[in-house]
Amino acid sequence: xxxxxxxxxxxxxxxxxxxxxxxxxxxxxxxxxxxxxxxxxxxxxxxxxxxxxxxxxxxxxxxxxxxxxxxxxxxxxxxxxxxxxxxxxxxxxxxxxxxxxxxxxxxxxxxxxxxxxxxxxxxxxxxxxxxxxxxxxxxxxxxxxxxxxxxxxxxxxxxxxxxxxxxxxxxxxxxxxxxxxxxxxxxxxxxxxxxxxxxxxxxxxxxxxxxxxxxxxxxxxxxxxxxxxxxxxxxxxxxxxxxxxxxxxxxxxxxxxxxxxxxxxxxxxxxxxxxxxxxxxxxxxxxxxxxxxxxxxxxxxxxxxxxxxxxxxxxxxxxxxxxxxxxxxxxxxxxxxxxxxxxxxxxxxxxxxxxxxxxxxxxxxxxxxxxxxxxxxxxxxxxxxxxxxxxxxxxxxxxxxxxxxxxxxxxxxxxxxxxxxxxxxxxxxxxxxxxxxxxxxxxxxxxxxxxxxxxxxxxxxxxxxxxxxxxxxxxxxxxxxxxxxxxxxxxxxxxxxxxxxxxxxxxxxxxxxxxxxxxxxxxxxxxxxxx
Amino acid sequence: xxxxxxxxxxxxxxxxxxxxxxxxxxxxxxxxxxxxxxxxxxxxxxxxxxxxxxxxxxxxxxxxxxxxxxxxxxxxxxxxxxxxxxxxxxxxxxxxxxxxxxxxxxxxxxxxxxxxxxxxxxxxxxxxxxxxxxxxxxxxxxxxxxxxxxxxxxxxxxxxxxxxxxxxxxxxxxxxxxxxxxxxxxxxxxxxxxxxxxxxxxxxxxxxxxxxxxxxxxxxxxxxxxxxxxxxxxxxx
Numbered sequence: 001x002x003x004x005x006x007x008x009x010x011x012x013x014x015x016x017x018x019x020x021x022x023x024x025x026x027x028x029x030x031x032x033x034x035x036x037x038x039x040x041x042x043x044x045x046x047x048x049x050x051x052x053x054x055x056x057x058x059x060x061x062x063x064x065x066x067x068x069x070x071x072x073x074x075x076x077x078x079x080x081x082x083x084x085x086x087x088x089x090x091x092x093x094x095x096x097x098x099x100x101x102x103x104x105x106x107x108x109x110x111x112x113x114x115x116x117x118x119x120x121x122x123x124x125x126x127x128x129x130x131x132x133x134x135x136x137x138x139x140x141x142x143x144x145x146x147x148x149x150x151x152x153x154x155x156x157x158x159x160x161x162x163x164x165x166x167x168x169x170x171x172x173x174x175x176x177x178x179x180x181x182x183x184x185x186x187x188x189x190x191x192x193x194x195x196x197x198x199x200x201x202x203x204x205x206x207x208x209x210x211x212x213x214x215x216x217x218x219x220x221x222x223x224x225x226x227x228x229x230x231x232x233x234x235x236x237x238x239x240x241x242x243x244x245x246x247x248x249x250x251x252x253x254x255x256x257x258x259x260x261x262x263x264x265x266x267x268x269x270x271x272x273x274x275x276x277x278x279x280x281x282x283x284x285x286x287x288x289x290x291x292x293x294x295x296x297x298x299x300x301x302x303x304x305x306x307x308x309x310x311x312x313x314x315x316x317x318x319x320x321x322x323x324x325x326x327x328x329x330x331x332x333x334x335x336x337x338x339x340x341x342x343x344x345x346x347x348x349x350x351x352x353x354x355x356x357x358x359x360x361x362x363x364x365x366x367x368x369x370x371x372x373x374x375x376x377x378x379x380x381x382x383x384x385x386x387x388x389x390x391x392x393x394x395x396x397x398x399x400x401x402x403x404x405x406x407x408x409x410x411x412x413x414x415x416x417x418x419x420x421x422x423x424x425x426x427x428x429x430x431x432x433x434x435x436x437x438x439x440x441x442x443x444x445x446x447x448x449x450x451x452x453x454x455x456x457x458x459x460x461x462x463x464x465x466x467x468x469x470x471x472x473x474x475x476x477x478x479x480x481x482x483x484x485x486x487x488x489x490x491x492x493x494x495x496x497x498x499x500x501x502x503x504x505x506x507x508x509x510x511x512x513x514x515x516x517x518x519x520x521x522x523x524x525x526x527x528x529x530x531x
Numbered sequence: 532x533x534x535x536x537x538x539x540x541x542x543x544x545x546x547x548x549x550x551x552x553x554x555x556x557x558x559x560x561x562x563x564x565x566x567x568x569x570x571x572x573x574x575x576x577x578x579x580x581x582x583x584x585x586x587x588x589x590x591x592x593x594x595x596x597x598x599x600x601x602x603x604x605x606x607x608x609x610x611x612x613x614x615x616x617x618x619x620x621x622x623x624x625x626x627x628x629x630x631x632x633x634x635x636x637x638x639x640x641x642x643x644x645x646x647x648x649x650x651x652x653x654x655x656x657x658x659x660x661x662x663x664x665x666x667x668x669x670x671x672x673x674x675x676x677x678x679x680x681x682x683x684x685x686x687x688x689x690x691x692x693x694x695x696x697x698x699x700x701x702x703x704x705x706x707x708x709x710x711x712x713x714x715x716x717x718x719x720x721x722x723x724x725x726x727x728x729x730x731x732x733x734x735x736x737x738x739x740x741x742x743x744x745x746x747x748x749x750x751x752x753x754x755x756x757x758x759x760x761x762x763x764x765x766x767x768x
Contacts, residue, residue, distance in 0.1 A: 421636070421639075424629075424632070424633060424636065425636060427622075427625065427629075427633075428622065428633050428636065431622040431623070431624055431625060432620055432622055434584075434616065434620060435616060435620035435621070435622065436633075437584055437604050437605070438582060438584065438604070438608075438614045438615075438616050438620065439608065439633050439634060439636045439637070439680070439684070440604070440605045440606075440607075440608025440609055440636050440637030440684060441605060441633075441636055442603070442605040443605075
């Protein structure tokens with residue numbers, strides 16, 4: 001008998017203990033949160049490290065830098081949530097947000113302090129600011145632990161006047177732009193890690209406390225403003241780079257990757273066809289772009305204007321999509337994945353071997369087609385530096401703007417298709433092919449269409465990629481790239497636009513920021529430093 | 532008056548195995564025709580062949596004077612022949628309303644919205660839960676959704692494949708009442724059932740299938756009263 005009752009008793013006592021604690025000390029939570037927040041804020045003004053070469057320079061008093069600023073921002077968030085715990089709006093749950101800030105700030109401060117003591121050779125080197133921050137983080141943690149949780153009434157969101165909602169979006173986007181530019185400008189890998197922890201903390205706190213849903217609500221009220229301001233932020237990004245091409249080259253790669261992933265998203269996310277050889281279509285576009293370019297190594301004599309080249313890239317890629325699709329789309333699921341994987345490899349090997357010794361010389365074999373000149377649109381040379389409003393914009397910025405247009409086009413195609421009758425047919429196929437057939441959905445035709453449209457978008461991106469990379473070789477289009485594209489689609493959320501953009505950005509950005517970043521003194525921590 | 536649907540000497544096989552071995556039957560306009568038979572008798576195969584999901588080896592299927600054996604499945608739906616498949620096959624992750632709208636996929640006219648209302652009138656529970664994912668429904672509710680979805684294509688002939696499968700007696704009664712309602716509203720119905728009692732009670736005409744052949748036919752009443760049917764399907768000695 002005891003075996004059946006025991007777990008129940010344990011369960012309720014555990015629950016009630018936590019609840020009892022919240023009931024008893026819950027009123028202290030705002031005080032703890034504000035106190036901890038103030039300490040974190042204060043710590044930013046104090047010295048964290050004796051050594052001035054660690055994590056940037058955080059040894060000077062009353063001159064916050066790097067992680068000190070992050071600590072201050074976390075402090076402000078903690079104070080705000082503590083205050084909200086007193087005010088208690090019905091649509092917010094500051095307690096959950098505080099719990100996130102508590103955990104996050106603990107991790108943040110501990111990572112910072114461990115880094116200081118390891119790099120400087122002992123915890124002796126931690127100055128008073130670090131300890132104050134630790135105390136502050138502990139207080140916030142305690143606040144999150146005892147803070148009461150509320151049931152949310154999500155329908156009670158305040159309706160602000162239109163301009164105020166737009167202002168929220170604009171401020172959010174400005175913060176996004178600034179943070180991105182700032183993050184990319186960091187050159188110390190452990191500062192970068194601390195920044196990631198801080199950003200993650202704030203993001204989780206905002207979502208946990210219900211702010212995220214509110215922002216989603218505001219965004220849904222002003223869809224067009226949201227979209228336009230997102231595009232504007234993306235458009236303004238090159239102007240924050242001060243003419244430097246370092247980040248812009250990464251940004252252009254992200255955009256090409258994202259545009260291709262969005263194309264794959266039509267195939268995988270909307271129509272539900274697992275394509276593991278998708279990179280071949282990007283490659284097709286790139287080879288078409290290279291063969292029809294002004295390069296002296298181009299194997300075809302015809303050198304049409306780039307607009308025509310883009311159309312050719314789309315046409316050839318979608319033709320390949322149809323050729324590959326019509327036999328393979330009769331199988332589905334795992335079998336389709338394997339067959340497309342095979343076709344991806346066939347493409348690579350074909351490009352590798354079409355060098356004149358076996359068949360026609362189209363691709364120069366493994367050497368590829370190098371020396372592809374920069375694009376030139378009506379006298380606008382993509383290779384030159386152009387100065388706009390006093391800010392120089394280099395070669396990669398030029399391509400960046402072109403790729404932004406490409407992404408906008410891909411998003412337009414994606415969302416128009418998604419909202420159309422075709423999109424509904426794809427959803428039906430994805431959910432249940434047999435039932436879709438019984439509903440009168442032309443299953444084979446729509447699958448083929450998904451393949452062709454996806455291929456065409458990748459082909460279009462490929463023609464631009466050829467010029468941006470200046471050379472096209474077979475080994476750029478290996479299976480790993482297809483896998484990465486698929487990972488971006490799955491990571492961000494199949495069938496969504498924003499999700500896939502985020503997924504693509506993370507997958508392209510993270511490896512660079514963590515591994516090949518020039519590092520200053522992190523040898524002891526096992527992080528590999530190249531060069 | 533010629534029949535709306537005429538199946539003649541239909542043979543369907545899966546590889547070497549013949550599932551339907553030359554059956555003929557007709558469905559006249561405004562009728563409720565029941566095909567009954569045990570597992571493996573070829574009922575579902577017959578329906579799937581009529582709606583173009585399977586191709587016959589030989590024989591003909593004529594719908595309103597048009598031969599269906601060469602027409603693609605999605606075009607058959609557009610001709611006014613709806614198929615509510617065995618096991619209901621609703622889209623579990625999609626909402627009730629999305630499911631219903633997919634039923635109208637073959638249509639491009641503007642009155643889809645009013646047909647949505649008609650489906651809601653037929654099954655009020657669908658309106659109550661129009662935003663709910665269909666996979667959370669009980670078997671009976673899913674069957675209602677499947678029938679509502681099939682009606683969304685505005686069919687002249689509705690083919691129901693075992694609508695009573697796995698339903699409680701009460702829910703089955705509800706479904707069968709709806710079959711009569713639909714008939715009164717002018718939809719012709721081809722009903723495939725294992726539950727002979729329920730299927731024959733409302734049928735104007737019935738056919739009994741056994742291992743791919745029609746062994747008995749007559750009006751619903753005649754079949755219900757026939758000794759063979761009573762023994763084989765109604766469990767009476």
